[in-house]
Amino acid sequence: MNLTLELVSVQYALALLVGQDLDLRTMLRKFLPPALKLLNCRSGYIWLHNGKLPAGIATAAPNPCYSYPALHGALGQDQPLLAAAIQRIATQGWQVSKPGEIFNLVGVSYHFMPVGDNALLVLVRDPPLPEAYLLALGLVLKRLETACLACQHHAHLEEARAEALKAKAMAEQASKAKSEFLAMISHEIRTPMNGIIGLTDLMLYSEVSASQREYLDMIKSSSNALLDIINEILDFSRIEAGTLALSPAPFTLRTLLQETLIPLQVRAQHKQLQFHWEVASAIPDMLVGDAGRLRQVMINLVGNAIKFTECGDVMVSISLQSGAPAGQVHLLFAVRDTGIGIPAEKQLSIFQPFQQADSSITRRYGGTGLGLTISSQLVGLMGGQLQVESDVGHGSIFHFSIPLSIAGHASPKVEVPPAVLERTQHSLRVLLAEDNTVNRMLAVRLLTRAGHQVMEAENGRQAVALWQSNMPDVILMDVQMPEMDGLEATRLIRDAEQRNQLTPIPIIALTANAMESDKERCLAVGMDDFLSKPFQIQTLLDVLQRVCPVSMRSV
Amino acid sequence: MLSLQPHAQLFVETSGSCDGLFSLLDRAVSSGAQSLLVLAADANGFTPEQLDARLQAQPIPVFGGIFPEIVADGQILKQGSLVCALPVAAHVHHIENLSDPDADYFPAAELLAVKIRAGSTLITLVDGLSKRIAALLENLYEVFGSRYRYLGGGAGSLSFEQKPCLISNRGLVMDCAQITALPASVSLGIDHGWHKFAGPFFVTGAYDNTITTIDYKPAFEVYRAVVEADSGQQFGEDNFFDLAKAYPFGLDRLSGDVVVRDPLFRDGNKLVCVGEVPANHIIYILKGEADSLLQASQRCAQSAQTDAPLIVALLFDCISRTLFLQERFIEEVDNIHSTLPSGVPLAGGLSLGEIADAGNTCLEFFNKTAVLGVLTYREQDE
DSSP states (O other): OOHHHHHHHHHHHHHHHTTOOSSHHHHHHHHHHHHHHHTTOSEEEEEEOTTOOOTTTTTSOOOOSEEESOOSSOHHHHOHHHHHHHHHHHHTTTOOOSSOEEEEETTEEEEEEEETTTEEEEEEOSSOOOHHHHHHHHHHHHHHHHHHHHHHHHHHHHHHHHHHHHHHHHHHHHHHHHHHHHHHHHHHHHHHHHHHHHHHHHHHHSOOOHHHHHHHHHHHHHHHHHHHHHHHHHHHHHHHHTOOOOOOEEEEHHHHHHHHHHHHHHHHHHTTOEEEEEEOTTSOSEEEEOHHHHHHHHHHHHHHHHHTOSSSEEEEEEEEESOOOTTEEEEEEEEEEOSSOOOGGGTTGGGSTTOOSOHHHHHHHOOOSOHHHHHHHHHHHTTOOOEEEEETTTEEEEEEEEEEEEOOSOOOOOOOOOOOOOOOSSOOEEEEEOOOHHHHHHHHHHHHHTTOEEEEESSHHHHHHHHHHHOOSEEEEESSOSSSOHHHHHHHHHHHHHHTTOOOOOEEEEESOOOHHHHHHHHHTTOOEEEESSOOHHHHHHHHHHHSOGGGOOO | OGGGSOOOEEEEESSOOHHHHHHHHHHHHHTTOSEEEEEEEGGGOOOHHHHHHHHHTOSSOEEEEEESEEEETTEEESSOEEEEEESSOOEEEEEOOTTOTTOOOHHHHHHHHHHSOTTOEEEEEEETTOSOHHHHHHHHHHHHGGGSEEEEEEEOOTTOOOOOOEEETTEEEOSSEEEEEESOEEEEEEEOOOEEEEEEEEEEEEETTEEEEETTEEHHHHHHHHHHHHHSOOOOSSOHHHHHTTSOEEEEOGGGOEEEEOEEEEETTEEEESSOOOTTOEEEEEEOOHHHHHHHHHHHHHHTOOSSOEEEEEEEEEHHHHHHHGGGHHHHHHHHHTTSOTTOOEEEEEESSEEEOOSSSOOEEESSOEEEEEEEOOGGGO
């Protein structure tokens, strides 16, 4: 083969060996051994020095980043002559004249070839390569330099990515721990709250003086305020854990607004504020959506508007937007106030958790700083985006647009107006399993007052025994109890019913754990309904009515 | 004190029977050998069922392989076995899965390096029909480098059916490499006698030991045009190797050298060789004459000559040289045998590929080459 063709073919083959991987060692392993064979070399060494003086150069030569064959120990032990030469070259700032320098070290030719400005290649070959080959190799080595730098860059990126992933995993772990902590704490707070609210209710039903009634009302409203905060924290932990899901159902929009806004109107009136709301007449009344969550958002936005407005008015408007597909409406909800307003630079952060526009706000107006975060997330789940327009000193408009389906013929769930505690006409034999003495006493009193007979169990084991011996009409089962929890007790009762072909007894879970997963666990073991503590007495009676139709009752 | 350093002893039988082989092994063990090299002819038809139990019962290290034909002193045996009773201890190791396209043999070689003393000669036998022999040798040299010497070849059958062909105390195994460390030096002769005849061509498509395209055309079409034009014969259904044995490929190396690659058979338009062919390399089609090949064997024998105290001469000579030289192949064996001092046994396998370290390049897998290694006692052992 003539020289020209040989040079071209060597360049061609070597160039195609460069850069076959983004891992430096793998890339060099795919390049150097075949290159050495092609060039008839005995061995090769490469240093990626990046133009820097290696640490410890005064005492030892740096090891190459790759060599073929591999070194046996340090360079100084394996190749003392080469080590001495490298030490000298490295000390001189890795300067090697182009296209390369050939040193004869004890009868063997070592080719020192610069790989751009960032690396050095040493080829061992006898006879030495002619200069034309060194020049031809120089072009390939320039590309090898780029490939080496790309590998280094990739390694840095990979390292940064791994660190980011590690930090993300740690943050997620911390977030999970926080959610678990919140769930646990909510349980711990809800249990005594159940006692406080229940006993207050009980006392309000009894004969008390006017001042005592006032104090009791204050206790009850303070307790409810505390419960609201706990519920906000719980909602937030659900959003963080990604477990908050909507429950769409048919509802009547105007009734919902009426129920939601009238209590707020009372609050506005206390502050001498004008309060209006209007619903565009073209909006159909029967819609499908999560009415409870929509109510929560409206209470938060209107509540804030009232809270942060000292004079003027608060206006709620719901209008119809165009562009909705058939069977749907796009509704624009807007809450306008003439309050303190929010500075432009704070308007984004108010939707972040624990942020209020100003920390002095917290001191002055109170609140967890979670309300807007939760509302924003809920609106997001509903398919909209909560936005704000505001001028400091002139007020704010919070608005969002969400799609809602128009309900067909299905009638919305009729809300039963809260009834006064009356003695039931149909007494039930209720088995109450509850380990907390105060809560047990409270429930026994309430149920007895309502005309039901109550058997008490302090744990799941006792509950199972009492069920076997007394066959009650219904069981109210606390979930967390010592010795045997409510889930296990339910499981044993359901198994026994199946074995003995008994009609399943209604079992209602009573739990301070208000997470959705708790409800699923209760239903999964065969419980019929779920009551989250603290509960209103009327809610308990309603559940009893629902799960125990008159025909089932023994008395 | 040369009398204390005996040559190896050769035990040969030509029946090709298992009993014949084990009788040789018994005799070799009784002779006081420290390890045994076993070379058997493929025509014996040995199977693991026949050999394994008795090989596993051998009291001293056994290594070796089954080759298409074997050489015992001046004789070429198409059938039969030879056992070389070595006066030095051997440590026999294996590296598995020699056709696995994803295997990296570096870790396995690193494990071996811990067990093998520097300066040993590594008798490296491979299943010659494995697909990644060159990759193994690349990793072997990466770990062991020039601190060791290498000699060996590819075992197997000319039927080109891959089957168990490596012999050791484990039994008869396939698709692996057998690396036997001997505390000996080796003096090597490597030569082939083939010369560039057509080309250069670019290998534009190749994987493992298969060439798919040459100059972006189907490999077989390019090869066929050259070979048929020169030979005046045509490739038919079943005469591929008959024609191809005279026209190997040469992988170009700088300054005119070539490493030979033997096209074994074709798979459609693809050509399957003994040993890998890297893509994007320049290749030539080579040609040889009987005289140039025989001269190469003379050069090979002369290069291997040494003054050091001899143990045995091991020959790995490509089976396709036999097929090419036919009745003149005995001259090649004579060329080599005649250079050895009297009493030094010559044991050889006519191989599917040859392994040796030429000393001035990296370790390579050769084809169609004669490799003679004269094992000698090391200076410190004298």
